Amino acid sequence: MTLTTAPPSSPAPQPLAVDRLRVPLPAGPEAPSRARRAAAGFLQRSWPSLDRDRCDDFLLIVSELVTNAVRHAPGPSTLTLTTAPGTLDIAVTDRSRTLPAPRPPDLSDGTGGMGLHIAEDLGGRIFTEALTEGKCVHAAFGGC
Numbered sequence: 001m002t003l004t005t006a007p008p009s010s011p012a013p014q015p016l017a018v019d020r021l022r023v024p025l026p027a028g029p030e031a032p033s034r035a036r037r038a039a040a041g042f043l044q045r046s047w048p049s050l051d052r053d054r055c056d057d058f059l060l061i062v063s064e065l066v067t068n069a070v071r072h073a074p075g076p077s078t079l080t081l082t083t084a085p086g087t088l089d090i091a092v093t094d095r096s097r098t099l100p101a102p103r104p105p106d107l108s109d110g111t112g113g114m115g116l117h118i119a120e121d122l123g124g125r126i127f128t129e130a131l132t133e134g135k136c137v138h139a140a141f142g143g144c
Contacts, residue, residue, distance in 0.1 A: 019046040023079045025066060035066040035079045039090075046083045057122045061090055061139050064115030069094040073134065080136075088141045090124075095134040 021042040025031040039062045043055050062079065069077035073096035082089040102116045119126055124139035 018084045019082070021046075021079075021081045025069075025077045025079055027070065027074070027076050029070065031070050031077065032063045032066045035062050038079065039081055042081055043083075047088075058088060058090065058141075061115075061119045061122065061124060064118055065090060065092040065137055065139060068092070068100065068115050068137070069096075072096060072098070072100075086143060090119075090139040090141075091136050093131065093134060093136040097130070097134060099128050099130075099135060100137055 019042075021038065023035060023038045025035055036059050039059055040055070043050055043058060047055075062081075066077065066079060069092050073094035075095045077092055077094040080089075080091040080093070082091070100116060116126055119139040124141055127138050127140070129136040129138065
């Protein structure tokens with residue numbers, strides 16, 4: 001009788017170490033593309049084994065959260081990405097004290113409403129931190 005065991009499964013790709021990127025962003029329409037470019041470079045450096053599709057998911061969330069800040073908050077915003085083994089936190093700080101309120105997505109006239117839903121659908125835990133001069137919206141991913 002021969003006993004065999006299944007080969008060990010490959011571990012999920014992990015960031016190399018705890019790492020953080022903080023990017024000040026302008027208030028205008030160029031902010032989402034600047035945030036995506038910075039996030040893409042950061043994820044490639046700090047998490048080189050990250051699956052391309054999952055990286056694209058994270059970049060979409062960066063774009064959505066920054067677009068919300070540009071659309072609904074006065075002044076500049078800041079993108080902060082924090083990686084640690086098995087986790088990613090995408091955080092966007094802006095100067096509005098108004099908390100985000102998920103609403104039904106509007107697919108007909110382009111007024112949005114999809115960003116927070118997209119982040120949740122892709123496995124993010126969405127929460128908002130009240131700050132003295134605004135707020136910070138997080139999309140936190142564990143078990144990556």
